[in-house]
Amino acid sequence: MTSGTMTRQEFLLRCGARGETLELWLAQSWIAPREPDGFSEADLARARLIGELTRDLGVNEAGIDVILHLIDQVHGLRRALGELRAAP
Amino acid sequence: MKSPYETLGVASTASAGDIQKAYRKLAKALHPDLNPGDKGAEETFKEASAAYALLGDPEKRRRFDAGEIDASGAERPQQRYYRDYATQEDARPYESEAGYADFMEGDDALAALLRRARQARANRRGEDVRYRLAVPFVESIAGAEKRLTMPDGGVLDVKIPPGLVDGQTLRLKGKGAPGAGAGAPGDALIEVEVLPDPRFRREGDDIHVEVPVSLSEAVLGGWIDAPTPTGPVSVAIPKGSNSGSRLRLKGKGAPIRGGGAGDEYVTLKVVLPKPADPELVAFVEGWARGKAYNPRTGAAS
DSSP: OOOOOHHEEEEEEEETTTHHHHHHHHHTTTOSSSBBBOOHHHHHHHHHHHHHHHHHHOHHHHHHHHHHHHHHHHHHHHHHHHHHHHHO | OOHHHHHHOOOOOHHHHHHHHHHHHHHOOOOGGGGGTOHHHHHHHHOOOHHHHHHHHHHHHHHHTTTSSSSTTTTOOOOOOOHHHTTTTGGGGOOTTTGGGGSSSSSSSSHHHHHHHHHHHHHHOOOOOOEEEEEHHHHHHOOOOEEOOOOOSOOOEEEEEETTOTEEEEEETSSOOOOOOTOOOOEEEEEEEEEOTTTTEETTTEEEEEEEEEEEHHHOOEEEEEEOSSSSSEEEETTTTOTEEEEEEEEOOOOOTTTTBBOHHHHHEEOOOSSSHHHHHHHHHHHHHHHHTTTTTTTOO
C-alpha cells in the first residue's frame, strides 16, 4: 500500500495554500490527486515546491508550467535510467 | 558556522531587495528539485534558505543584528522535498516519458531495454491486500466457509481449511488489488485469528477436553457424549474411572496437513450431586472400608 492520503482540508492546512490557489493548481494539472479528496504526501511535497517557486523564487505561472514539465521529465528519465541499471 | 550574510554573499549593510536578489540567484542554482541528482545542492540550499528565512524577515534580521538570536535560531524543521517522492508510486501520475520517448522508437539495444521497462511498468502486478479474520475454534478444526466484506463493498469467500492454526495466513490468489494493464492481480492475504473455546484446549494436533461425570457413571461405567469440534461422540466410561482419568479418542483431534489427524483426550471429572444427596451421605457414613482407604498413603509427602 502507498502511504495514507489526506483530505483537501488537511492538504490546504499543511501546504499553507488557499482554496482558490489549489483550484488553479488542479485546473492546470500541476497537482493531480488520485481522488478528489485524497491527496498523497507526494502531492503535498509538489504543492510546497510550487509554493516555493512562486513565493520565494518569483516564478510566474507560465514558468511553473515549464519547470514542472521539465521536472517530471527528469524524474521519468531517472526512473528509466534506474530500471536500466537494475536490468540484467 | 558561516554567518547568513556570508551564506547569501551579501554585505551586512545590504538592502532587503539585494538580499532577496542574492537568495533567488542561489536558490535557482541550488534548489533540490532543480538538481535531483546533486546531494551537495540540498545542503547548500538549506543553508541559503535558513539564511534567507532569517534575513528576509525584517524583524528576525533586526534581532539577529542585535545578537538576540543566532544564525541557526530560525532554522526550519526538516523538510521533505518533492524529489524524495518523485520516484515513488504516489508520484507516478506526474512522471513523463517525453524526455526519452524518441529513444524507444529505434531497434537498438537501448530502445529494446526501455520498451521492456515500460512494458513491465504498464503491466505491473497488483498489490497484495491484507485482511484479518476471526474464526471460532470449532470451525478452525472442522473447516468452514467464511465470507469477508471488502472495503469496496465486494465480498470474498474464504475457505477455512480444517486444522487451521491461530495466526496462520491464507493466501487467495488473484483476490488482491487489480494489476495495471495485463499485469496479474495481487493476492488477498488473510491472517486468521482463532477464537478460544472454553471447552477445548489445543496442544499441537491434539485436543484436550474435560468432561464432568457423575459418581455412578464413574463407579459403574457407562456411555456418555463427549464434545468434539465435529460434534458429540459417544464414549464408553470404564468401570471405576477416577477424576483425572484420560480417555483417548483416536483421530478426533486437529487434522494434519498431508493426511491423518491428532487425537482428542477426554479428561474425566467426577462431580458429586449438589446439594449433597442424603442417601449418599448416609451410605458413605456407614461405609467402613471407604473410610479406611487413604489415597494419600504412598504418595510423596
